[in-house]
Amino acid sequence: MSLSILSFYEGDAGVKWLFYFCSLILNRQIVTQEHTRSGYFFLILILGALTALAPFSIDMYLPSFPAIAKDFGVEQARVGLSLSSFFIGISAGQLLYGPLLDRFGRKTPLILGLLVYIVASLGCVYAGTLNSLVILRFIQALGSCAATVASVAMVRDLFPVKENARVFALLMLVVGASPMLAPTIGGYAAAAFHWHAVFIVLGAIGLLLLLATILWLPESYKPDTTLSLKPGPIIQSFWTVATTPQFYTYAFTGAIAFSGLFAYVSGSPQVFMDVYHLDGKTYGWIFAGLSIGFIGCSQVNSILLKRYESKQIVPVALSLQGLIAVVMAVGAWNNWLGLTSLLVLLFFFLCCMGFINPNTAALCLAPFTKNAGTASALMGALQMGIGALAATVVSLYDTHNAVPLAFTMCGSSLLAIAALFSGRRQIKTTVAADKGSAVLSH
Incomplete structure (x- = not known):
């Protein structure tokens, strides 16, 4: 388009x-x-x-x-x-x-x-x-x-x-x-x-x-x-970026994982206000409180980067997020989740996202100097496009429970893990992410 x-x-x-x-x-x-x-x-x-x-x-x-x-x-x-x-x-x-x-x-x-x-x-x-x-x-x-x-x-x-x-x-x-x-x-x-x-x-x-x-x-x-602004040169520039193994590995890993956040944003109004019968004001405060996990951990990430590389942080945070998402999906399916337990799981899910997103962004941009703008645009487009798909999936189901939200978030986490470990096999030499970029690209 x-x-x-x-x-x-x-x-x-x-x-x-x-x-x-x-x-x-x-x-x-x-x-x-x-x-x-x-x-x-x-x-x-x-x-x-x-x-x-x-x-x-x-x-x-x-x-x-x-x-x-x-x-x-x-x-x-x-x-x-x-x-x-x-x-x-x-x-x-x-x-x-x-x-x-x-x-x-x-x-x-x-x-x-x-x-x-x-x-x-x-x-x-x-x-x-x-x-x-x-x-x-x-x-x-x-x-x-x-x-x-x-x-x-x-x-x-x-x-x-x-x-x-x-x-x-x-x-x-x-x-x-x-x-x-x-x-x-x-x-x-x-x-x-x-x-x-x-x-x-x-x-x-x-x-x-x-x-x-x-x-x-x-x-x-x-x-x-x-x-x-002709399509030919633009397509060629995007193709050069898209076929770089380090870019597509971490761009897809980050975008798929981040789609869980889009699912949460799309599905949380129904879950909190329809399933748990909270009013709009209370929902706003809960949404604000949960966001502290994502914001806080993205800042803690800058401290971790003094001792660890981005490529070391991503698989650990992604694995923890996948485990949390599986627990949330099982709990939602069996109707075990009360409001408090759901809030705790969502908080730690967003905490993991605070580590995953800045580091995958930094890693997928690291190989580029000349095409950094194109890489940034393509990364953002993937993130928003896959996120829109996850948000749409949640919106299509009206089950009056947390199952669509939990299953979509679980699926995004597990697919992101698969994308990371399959894509890393294609990377011959990982270009280290600049630590400043890893802190800021979220």
């Missing part, structure tokens, strides 16, 4: 002129890598907010699942399809924006993406059917993806290489706060003003980010008009 869009950009002069016209309006200038202290933190604040836009868009409306299902007259599990479509949109957008950011500079695609996001958010407010909400969430994801991809690229542009690790660490703290804040805010907004208010808030956030981007975010990259 994304390649056909890129081909359209290559051949349509009107679209090119739209990009260049926006560039002229901005009267942008390429900035140096020197900043005042106040400007330094202000840039990080804007880039962090851009990075957190997609996670906020995912987490904030989760407590509204019962209200949306009631309004549209569908089973609550079916509302998860709007989450799956968002994941698919992010997956497609990962491949779309990389070439556009290099061809037209950073700010112009970012501004157009934010405009798409704002319009789609307002469209979600007036969605009259579940199908229309699913489509609008896909479009909203395409817009939010511009913020995610552009913010990462601009960190590399605006800050010296030696500062990148610290900057990315600060950005990841902002992203890590999203699952703690967004569901709680969304729960209270929906309870006070109905679920439509959630998308009004998201649209307002998009508008604020648009204004901040236009007024204060500097252009960091000169457009490369020689870059081709």
